[in-house]
Amino acid sequence: MSARLPSWAWVTGLTTGAIAVVAVLAVQADQGTKPVAATSPPSASATADPKPSASVPQKEKPAAVPADSGTGRRIVYSLGQKRVWLVDASDAARHSFTVWPGTVAPDPGTYSIGTRNEAxxxxxxxxxxxxxxxxxxxxxxxxxxxxxxxSSPPPADPGAKTGGIRVAKQDGKALWTFGTPGTTVRVVG
Known part of the structure; x- marks a missing residue:
């Protein structure tokens, strides 16, 4: 008759294995080449505010989270609106702000925060x-x-390939706090 392992032993073994895999991947990622953040041009609109702000005039209603942006806790980035929303687990937008996109835009889809650099x-x-x-x-x-x-980014050479999505300083702090590694990023058109 063979002895059965208790369920806690299985859970402990699986958790230990998962932690080991994450540690190995973190070491490998740290040894790889480090990408350099790119910058991007401001909006083509002549009336665009040179410094996007999270503050919304009292008479202006905040932009609604796009309907096709998924559910749950996530960062939503709209290519067309040049706007980001920080959405909590109850699908409520906790913060929203405009951005200056780079010349290379990600395809619409679902991604997750990977590497983070403080500076x-x-x-x-x-x-x-x-x-x-x-x-x-x-x-x-x-x-x-x-x-x-x-500062806002200067106009970039339109032929340059830049992938940095620049945000205002106060929005960068909010995004950094909200967007821990693994946080879903939903890009919509």
Whole structure:
């Protein structure tokens, strides 16, 4: 007659194995090449606010979370609206703000926050912080970040391939706190 292992032994073994796999992957990722956050041009609109802000005028209703953005806790990035929403588990938008997208946009779909860097220098030479990578397209890493000095990105060479999605400094702090590794990022058109 063979002895059966108690369920706690199975759970302990599986948890230990999962932690070991995550540790190995973290070490491998840390030894790889480090992407550099890219910057992007401001909106083409001549009336665009040079510094997007999370504050909404009292008479203006905040933009609604896109209907096709999934459910649950997530970061929603609308390519068309150049806007991000931080959505909690009850599907309520907790924070929303406009962004300056790079010249390389991720395809609509579901991603997750991977590597995060507290600070680096963007491809435009501007020190950036709160860098959160979530996609790669055409060899360009796509990430959210904000300039350390709070500046908006200068117009970039339209031929340059940049994947940085620049946000205002206060929005970068909120995004960094909300977007822990593994957080879902839903990109919509």
């Amino acid at each position: 680096t220098t963007g491809s435009d030479g501007v020190p950036v912080e709160h860098i959160m990578y979530f996609a790669q397209k055409s060899g360009v890493f796509v990430a959210f970040s904000n300039a350390v000095d709070g």
